[in-house]
Amino acid sequence: MEQIINMEEQFEARIANEIRIEPKDWMPDAYRKTLIRQISQHAHSEIVGMLPEGNWITRAPSLKRKSILLAKVQDEAGHGLYLYSAAETLGITRDQMYADLHSGKAKYSSIFNYPTLSWADMGTIGWLVDGAAIMNQVPLCRTSYGPYARAMVRVCKEESFHQRQGFEIMMVLCKGSNEQKEMAQDAFNRWWWPTLMMFGPRDAESPNSETSMRWKIKRFSNDELRQRFVDMMVPQAEYLGLTVPDKDLKWNEERGHYDFGEVDWEEFWNVVKGNGPCSKSRLQARIDAWEDGAWVREAAMAYAEKQERRSSKTQVVSSKTESGRIVA
Ligand code: FAQ
Numbered sequence: 001m002e003q004i005i006n007m008e009e010q011f012e013a014r015i016a017n018e019i020r021i022e023p024k025d026w027m028p029d030a031y032r033k034t035l036i037r038q039i040s041q042h043a044h045s046e047i048v049g050m051l052p053e054g055n056w057i058t059r060a061p062s063l064k065r066k067s068i069l070l071a072k073v074q075d076e077a078g079h080g081l082y083l084y085s086a087a088e089t090l091g092i093t094r095d096q097m098y099a100d101l102h103s104g105k106a107k108y109s110s111i112f113n114y115p116t117l118s119w120a121d122m123g124t125i126g127w128l129v130d131g132a133a134i135m136n137q138v139p140l141c142r143t144s145y146g147p148y149a150r151a152m153v154r155v156c157k158e159e160s161f162h163q164r165q166g167f168e169i170m171m172v173l174c175k176g177s178n179e180q181k182e183m184a185q186d187a188f189n190r191w192w193w194p195t196l197m198m199f200g201p202r203d204a205e206s207p208n209s210e211t212s213m214r215w216k217i218k219r220f221s222n223d224e225l226r227q228r229f230v231d232m233m234v235p236q237a238e239y240l241g242l243t244v245p246d247k248d249l250k251w252n253e254e255r256g257h258y259d260f261g262e263v264d265w266e267e268f269w270n271v272v273k274g275n276g277p278c279s280k281s282r283l284q285a286r287i288d289a290w291e292d293g294a295w296v297r298e299a300a301m302a303y304a305e306k307q308e309r310r311s312s313k314t315q316v317v318s319s320k321t322e323s324g325r326i327v328a
Contacts, residue, residue, distance in 0.1 A: 015216055020146040023089040031215055034208060035145050036090050037106075038217065040097045043083035044108035048101075048282050050076045052116045053125060061119060068165055069122060075158045082151040089147045102287050104274060111198050113276025120173055120180075120187035126166015128188075128195045128233065134159045135229045136199065139219035167236070174240045181241070188237070189245045196260075197268045199226040205265075230258050 007026040014021060021027055050073050057073065060066035084094050100106035111129055116122070137159065140152040173184040200206055200222040212218040220228075230249075237244050248261035271279065 015144055018216075020149060021144055022146045030211065031217075032090050034212060034215075035148065035217065036087055036092050038208075038212070039083055039087040039090070039148055040092065040100070041107050041109075043080045043087060043097065044101045044106055045112065046076045046080035046083060048108045048112045048286060049129075050080075051282055051285055052112055052114070052278075053122060055116050056119065056122050059119070060122075065122075065169075072126070072162050072165060075162065079151075079155045079158070082155065083148075086145075086147040086151045098290060102283070102290060104283065107272060109198055110268060110271040110276065111194050113271050113279045113282060114190070114194050115278050117190070118183050118187060120170075120183040121191070123166050123169030123173060123184065124187040124191045126162050126164075127170050127236075128166070128191050129198070130159050130162040130166055131233060132195050132198045132229055134163060135225050135232070139225075142216075142219055144216040170240055170242075174242065184240070185242055188242050192245050193263060193267075194271075196226055196229070196263050197271070199223075199229065201265070201268070227257055230260050234258055 008028065011021070011025070011027055011031075014025070021031075053069060053073050053076075057066060057069055060069050084097060087097060088094060097106065101108065111132075116125070134156060137152050137156050141149055141156060143149045143152065170184055173180045203209060203221045203223045206222050209218060209221055213221065234244060234249065246261045248259065250259050252259045270276070274280075274283075
C-alpha cells in the first residue's frame with residue numbers, strides 16, 4: 001500500500017516537473033485508461049479520416065492535384081499507424097482497438113461523418129479540418145505521455161503541409177470563375193460548424209477535461225482551442241473573400257477575441273452517437289476493409305511462421321555443428 005502511495009507521489013511529481021511519463025513507468029490505472037481512450041480514438045479518426053478525401057482521388061481535376069491528394073491521404077494512414085503504436089505501448093493490442101472501432105464501442109472524430117460533395121470540399125478539409133487538427137495537436141506535442149507527444153511532433157509537421165495544400169486549393173477557387181467561388185463558399189458553409197464541433201463539447205459538458213488537464217494530457221480546454229481557432233480562421237476567410245456562415249460573429253474589442261454563435265450541440269451529440277449523415281457507410285467501409293484484408297493477414301502470418309521454422313532449424317543445425325557433431 002505504502003509502495004503504491006510512493007509511486008503515485010513520484011508520478012504526480014513527474015507531471016508537476018514536466019518530466020514525461022514513459023511506457024515502463026508506474027502510472028495510475030485511470031491515466032492509462034484515458035490515454036488508451038484518447039490515443040485510440042485519435043488513431044481511428046486518422047484512419048476513418050482517409051475516407052472523405054479518398055472519395056475524390058479518382059476525380060481530382062488534374063494529375064498534380066491527384067498526386068498531392070494521394071500523398072495527403074497516405075499521410076493520414078501513417079498518422080493512424082504512429083498512434084496505434086503509441087497506444088500499444090500502454091498494453092492494448094491493435095486487434096482489440098480495431099474490434100472496438102468495428103463494434104461501435106470506440107469513437108472517432110465527428111467531422112468524418114459528413115459527405116464530400118464537391119472538389120471544393122478537398123480545399124475546405126485541408127484548410128479548415130487540418131487547421132483544427134493542428135490547433136488541437138500542437139499542444140499535444142507537449143502532452144505528458146512520451147510516445148504520444150513524440151508521435152505528435154511528426155504528425156503536426158505533416159498536418160502543416162496538409163493545411164497549406166487546402167488553403168492553396170481555396171485560393172485558386174476563390175480567384176476563379178463565379179461558379180468556382182460559389183463552390184468554395186458552399187463547401188465553407190457546410191464544413192464551418194462541424195469543424196467547430198471537432199474541439200469537443202463545451203468545457204462545462206466535458207467529463208474528461210478536468211483530469212486530462214490535471215495530468216497535462218490536454219494543455220488547453222475544448223473552449224479555449226475553439227476560440228483560438230475562430231480567431232485564426234476569420235482573417236483567413238476574409239483574405240479568401242469568403243463569408244463566415246455565422247450571423248453572430250463579431251470582433252469583441254474588450255475580450256480581444258471574436259464572439260461567435262452557438263454550435264448546434266444536438267447535432268454534435270447525434271453525430272457522436274453514430275447518427276451522422278455518413279456514419280453507417282464510414283464504419284461499414286472500415287469493417288469491409290478488415291474483412292477483405294483477412295487473406296493478407298493470414299498469408300503474412302503463414303509466411304512469418306515459415307520463416308520462424310526455418311530459422312529455428314538453422315539454429316539447431318549450427319548448434320550441432322558447434323558441438324563438434326557431424327551434421328548431414
Ligand atoms: N467527435 O470529455 P470530452 C484529424 C467525445 S484528427 C467524436 O471533452 P476529451 C486529422 C469524447 O471522446 C481528429 N467524439 O473528451 C485529419 C468523449 O467520449 P468518451 C481527431 C467526440 O477526450 C484531418 C465525450 O465526447 N483528433 O482531424 C468529439 O477530453 C483531415 C466527451 O468529450 C483527436 O482525436 C468529437 N469531435 O476531449 C485526418 C485529437 N469530441 O471518449 C484526415 C486528440 C468529444 O468519454 C483528414 N483528442 N468527443 O466516450 C483530443 O484532443 C480530445 O480527445 C478531444 C475530446 C478534444 C477530441
